[in-house]
Amino acid sequence: MLLYDPNGAIYNIDGTRMDLAKEYRDNLRGPFSLELQRVLDKMRTTPLKGRLVLLVVEPFKIFRLARLSGQRGVSPSTVQDVRYHSIAEAEWDIFKRRWLELTGISISISDPN
Amino acid sequence: MISTTDIIGYCQPYEIAAQETTELKLSSNRPEKCSVKVMRIICADIDPNGPGEEFVEQSWGEIQNLAIDKQEINAGSYAIVKPAPELTSVDTINIKMYIWPTKSSTNCQVIFNWGNVSFSIGKDGKLAFNFGSKSIASPEPLLLREWYEIEGFINFKTNNFYLKNRMLNPVVGYLAKYKAIAECAQTFLSTSEHPIIFGAKFKESTHQREFTSHHYNGKVEAPRIFVNKNRKPLVEWDFSKSITKASVLDKGYSKFKATFINAPMRGATGYKWDGSVDSWREKPSHYGSIYFHEDDITDCEWQTLLKITPPAQARSGYYTARILADGVQSDIPFFITQRLKKSKNKILFLAPTATYKAYANTHVKFDSHNTENLFEAPISFSEDELYLNEHRELGLSHYDTHTDDSGVVYVGDRRPMLNNRPGLYTFNYINDTHIIKWLEKKNYDYEVATDEDLHRLGHSLLDDYKVVITASHPEYYSTEMWDALSYYQQNGGRHMYLGGNGFYWRIAYSDQYPGVIEHRRGVSGVRTWEGEPGEHHLSFTGEPGGLWRTYGRAPQSLVGNGFSSTMFVKSTYFRRSKESYGKETDFIFKNIDTDIIGDFGFRGGGCVGLEIDRWDQDLGSPHNSIVVATSENIGAGGLLTGEEFITTTRALDGNQNSRVRADMVFFTTQGGGAVWSTGSIAWATSLLWNDTKNTVSQVTQNVLNRFLENKKFELNE
Structure with missing residues (x-):
């Protein structure tokens, strides 16, 4: 039996690399530099428990930020009342939140226009 | 809302x-x-x-x-013996079996239950033998995924009972054997009126349905019940018998039938399995167990x-x-x-209902660690998906694992399937209706049949049709389905495959479980779980499961191309090949003045996307097959499937690996037939772009119109 290791993603993100944050902000869907790809791979394979996800409030229009429970049958818990009006808006905000959680450093560059 | x-x-x-x-x-x-x-x-x-x-x-x-x-919904599999044997003049009863528990649970799990006698695993993981209000429990929790022989004995004359358990392969530091005896003064309620249940506790019978609770996760093998210290069991069951069936008769009298509800897994390795075979057909005695899960549901x-x-x-x-x-x-x-x-119509669209079932009610977005990485974007959940997570009793998909982390091998359609309907889950079912809408908009007269029809009726389902269209993702195929389609192709049929990752996994149907398909993941292919050693053969038929490719039928041998890569981020386009300008294939691109085909679409902005297939003669692409177009610019978002590389390499993406590509393939067949394969799921979801005024639609129309003509294709046309 081959199971996933929830802590299998061992890459360490350098939280000072604002150039990588800028690269992502300016091109959310890639292709990405190898370094940014590693950052994203890490962010996308964190443990299920607590992983940031989206809940559809109104299909194609409004999404709500939530965290997975990591437990079968237990619903995700919403994060405050953070709502988005596009997937792109959500992706950038989730990236910023994950950056802070994984590195302890806030992204200091501006949001996209 | x-x-x-x-x-x-x-x-x-x-x-x-x-x-x-x-x-x-x-x-x-x-x-x-x-x-x-x-x-x-x-x-x-x-x-x-x-x-x-x-x-x-x-x-x-x-x-x-x-x-x-x-x-x-009474989810959870179990076996029921009803009526149970009649007991008269019984001084002692002795119940023995082998077990292989797979989950510690916050609930008590009942392994065996007959009236007021049961074996159970408590919340603390300890095995207990229960008689009425009395229980004897082992002093240590059972180790998971280890075989034990367990025995419960009751002496009604001396009013005592005992529990024995023995680990078959003792582990240093853990209790290998245990026996405890206690007094009891209970009345035995285990008469023929009470069913014998394996894998759960009997709750009640209402409306001709049994309800159960406290379901067990794990295997049971060779249950035997002895009375009055006789050496010969009163009744015993051998689960290595009748593996293809939904019930098994007892060994001695052949009248106490154990009927399996919600499809506990058969063809499961037993305590004798030693790796000498990997099929239950070769040594049934090594496959004497039956595997219960608390979240099995087939009806x-x-x-x-x-x-x-x-x-x-x-x-x-x-x-x-x-x-x-x-x-x-x-x-x-x-x-x-x-x-x-x-049919009077000449076109048949095959709705891939086996694939719809395989994906039905998938929970991978909740349970599978790698899902976000696969889709390379944050996961979002619809109301249907949130409901499915909260209501696990609606059953699982072939992509899910049970609560004990083992893979789901049976899925059925006698349950709500919330992702095979209009909604936000677009994969498969909804994408396929793009093809239906395209056929309607283009005013083709077509009819629809399903995978199950193809399985049951074979090529006779197809014979009257000039053209058979398979869908965007006909991934799961039984042998009967494959053979029927192949026969049709080789007897003058014209087959259009408008998808990708088709004809990939072998499945089986069973008359014993209506509406259910079986699939074993095996050890290769893009999988969300891996099959257990020795358990790669289908219990419904005895055939090897897993990838068709493993058994000499790579998809290339049926349709000219076969699965190469996933690409869920961005889609791309095809470029027409030089070879396509030959007289055999020029008709495909009639009225198209560009070599770039499909740089648009509703999934990722291109007609090459989601999952894609490539041509490979070494894997069976016919010698006369022609690659008429190949994808370009897939980039890093395309990732090679595991069976496409042999040694580890970093060069697995579309920037570095030539196998990360889609090939559109055409070939002629015996009897004037032909096959045209797009090799991309996103082909189907580009047909309706710009109200069908586009090259993907035009190419498809060119092929369909030619395929509808009576004029035969010559083998060397």
Whole structure:
């Protein structure tokens, strides 16, 4: 039996690399530099428990930020009342939140226009 | 907000012909009344930026003010023996079996239950033998995934009972053997009126249904019941017998049938399995166990609220019984197939219902660690998906694992399937309706049949049709389905494959479990779980499961191309090949003045995307097959599937690996037939772009028009 290791993603993100944050902000869907790809791979394979996800409030229009429970049958818990009006808006905000959680450093560059 | 889950349900059967009856089964979480409208689905894609949803309301099947109520689901597999043996003049009873527990649980799990006698595993993981209000428990928790022989003995004369258990392969530091005896003064309630249950605790019988609780996760093997210290068992079952069946008779009298409910896994390795074989057909004695899961479900067994019988003139196709109530709109899908009458039309669309079942109610977005990495974007959840997570009793998909982390090998359609209907889960079902809408918009006369028809009827289903179209993702195929399609191809048939990652996994159907398919993941392919050692053979048929490719039938051998890569981020386009300008294939690109095909579409902006296939003669692409177009610019978003590389390498993406590509393939076959394969799921979802005024649509139309002509294709045309 081959199971996933929830802590299998061992890459360490350098939280000072604002150039990588800028690269992502300016091109959310890639292709990405190898370094940014590693950052994203890490962010996308964190443990299920607590992983940031989206809940559809109104299909194609409004999404709500939530965290997975990591437990079968237990619903995700919403994060405050953070709502988005596009997937792109959500992706950038989730990236910023994950950056802070994984590195302890806030992204200091501006949001996209 | 309109709810899609306050009323849920299913149609049984899922696939019917006109004038046959399907039974609508509904359960309500709130409304007490609803109305039902039957609609033919032209396009189930509700995205306002998509090709446009479209439904045709039918004049039949409508009903108002239908009273509805909540219906229960008794999830969890078990075996029931009813009636159980009659016991008279019994001084002692001795119950023995082998077990292989797989989960520690916060609930008590009952392994065996007969009246007031049971074996169970407590919340603390300790094995207990229970008689009435008395229990004896082992002092240590059982180790998971280890074999034990367990024995419970009751002496009614001396009023004592004992529990024995023994680890078959003792582990240093853990209790290898245990025996404890205690006093009891209970009345034995285990008469023939009480069923014997393996894998759960009997709760009650109502409306000819048994309800159970405290389901066990793990294997049971060779249960034997002895009385009065006789050496010969009163009754015993050998689960290595009748592995293809949904029941097994006892060994001695052949009259105490253990019937399997909700499909506990058969063909499961037992305590004797030593790795010398990997098929239950070779050494059945090594496959004497049966594997129970608390979340197995093959039939919700709901009461019927409405019978729907399409009239003779009803068109074949995708249908929904649309349920409307206060604040509720919920679609209950079913199919009307063309299988019963000879067709006047020349085109048959094969709805891949096996694939729909394989994905039905998938929970991978919740349970699978790698899902976000696979899709390379944050995961979002619809109301249907959140409901599925909270209601695991609706059953799992072939992509899910059970609560003990083992893979799901049986999936069925006698349950609500919330991701195979109009909604936000577009993969497979909704994408396929893009093809239906395209056929409608182009005014082709077509009919629809299903995978199950193909399996049951073989090539006779196809023989009358000039053209057979397979869908965007016909991934799961039984041997019968494969053989039927191959026969059709090689006897003058014309086959258009409008998808990717098709003909990939072998499955089986069984008359024993209507509506259910079986699949074993094996150890290769893109998988969300890995098959257990020794358990790669299908219990329904004994055939090897897993990838068709492993058994000499790579998809290339059927359709010219086969699965190479996933690419869920961005889609791309095809470039027409030089070879395509030959006289054999020039017709494909008639009226197209560019070599770039499909740099647009509703999934990722291109016609090459999601999952893609490549040509490879070494894997079976026919010698006369021609690659008429190949993808370009896939980039880093395309990732090679595991079976496409042998040694580890970093060069697995579309920037670095030439196998990360889609090849569009054409070849002619015996009897004037031909096969045209697009090799990309996103082909289907590009057909309707710009109201079908596009190159993907034009190419498809060129091929379909030529395929409809009587003029035979020459083998060397």
